[in-house]
Amino acid sequence: MDRIEAMRAFITVVTEGSFTRAADRLGMSPQLVSKYVSRLEEQLGARLLNRTTRKVHLTEAGDRYALRVQQVLDDIDDMDSQLNDLQQDARGQLRISAPVSFATLHLAPLICHFQRAHPAVSIDLQLNDRKVDIVEEGFDIALRIGHLKSSSMIAKLITPVRLVMCASPVYLAQHGMPSTLDELKNHRYLRYSYMEDNASFPAHEWLRTTGHEPRGDMVSNNGEVLLKAAIEGAGIIIQPTFICGAAIAEGKLRVILPEYEPDAMGLYAVYAHRKLLASKVRCFIDFMTKYFGTQPNWDNFDLEARQRP
Known part of the structure; x- marks a missing residue:
């Protein structure tokens, strides 16, 4: 039995005052609502509702339990809402690990432009040329340069590196x-x-x-x-x-x-999971890809050298 669904069925019966009206609100049969509540009482070892032909009444145990269950369900709904916001809107802290020279030369302008577009995202940028453990060290993204070997991580090519x-x-x-x-x-x-x-x-x-x-x-x-x-x-x-x-x-x-x-290497964004990727991570990767492009500005020396007298 889904404990959360049983708790929702119980609270709906309490607020609606009957199994029939609760069933209509939940979109299920009165028999299933009654089954949920009965199994919840069995698990708790206490009667929560006194049933009559016309109405249900909370027992003392049911009254106390209803207050706690409502708080739990409200907390769950609030948590779901916050997580949905994170997935839909780029917000929260984004922790990035990046190579020292690349970051000092090229990341500050990119990050400033990104935060203007996504002001709800804060950046924690850590510079290190070693290969960090993304999961163990709590990074959302690691920027790496080279010819990457296969691993359990996801690697997105951002731009070529000559x-x-x-x-x-x-x-x-x-x-x-x-x-x-x-x-x-x-x-x-x-x-x-x-x-x-x-x-x-x-x-x-x-x-x-x-x-x-x-x-x-x-x-x-x-x-x-x-x-x-x-x-x-x-x-x-x-x-x-x-x-x-x-x-x-x-x-x-x-x-x-x-x-x-x-042969050219690549600048890669490495992250842990492809599914349910947080919006802040997805937005930053997409922003980097468009910002640098397939012909990054640091390769403009070919044109400039030809134009020099």
Whole structure:
């Protein structure tokens, strides 16, 4: 027996004053309403109603029970209403985990635009380059960059992420612009340390497939530090264009061997469940997808470089 349905049948009998009128209101037969109430009394071990041919009367136990049951049913209805609001309208706190460099360079404007469109959503943004456990750490969404492996999580591709190899004009003037893959072995490299143990971000793995083992003349776990070092002429970097695209567009870096550009990775929104997805999560994912598009603005360096005199 559905305990909640039995409680609703009991309260409806009390408010309507008869099994027949209660049955009409609930859209069921008087026999089923009576059955619900009888089984509820059996479970409680107490008589709740005294029945006569014309009317029902609450017993002392029934009177006390009716007050508590009404409160329980009101709480359930209120909870259902709140959950329906969450599903229909984007509201509540949205907890996001994101990579450090991507977030610092690109997420603040997006989040500001999103909250203007959805003012009832508050944002808790946590930056970390490690792979967080979404469920254990209580995140709604984790943004990840790479070629994602299969998992129990749901991953939605937001936008492509290109990798390019580049160096500063100063460095290339001193060491020469490589024109073939074989010439790369004579150069200095600035390496992103997470590439060592993160197969989802395999930029230097690509270089190894060309037959060259890059030297780690400088290693850092932060792409923006490597970018600044490359601009200063410290060596060659292989970085996502969301980090180095602006420097290329400004002429601070030059792309090396563009014909050997690695396959694009992706920016993914990773979340735990596809069914009954909270509106705040669905709205944020849809907003990101439209905001960045299939040609994100950090890849505009190709056009800008061509337009530079």
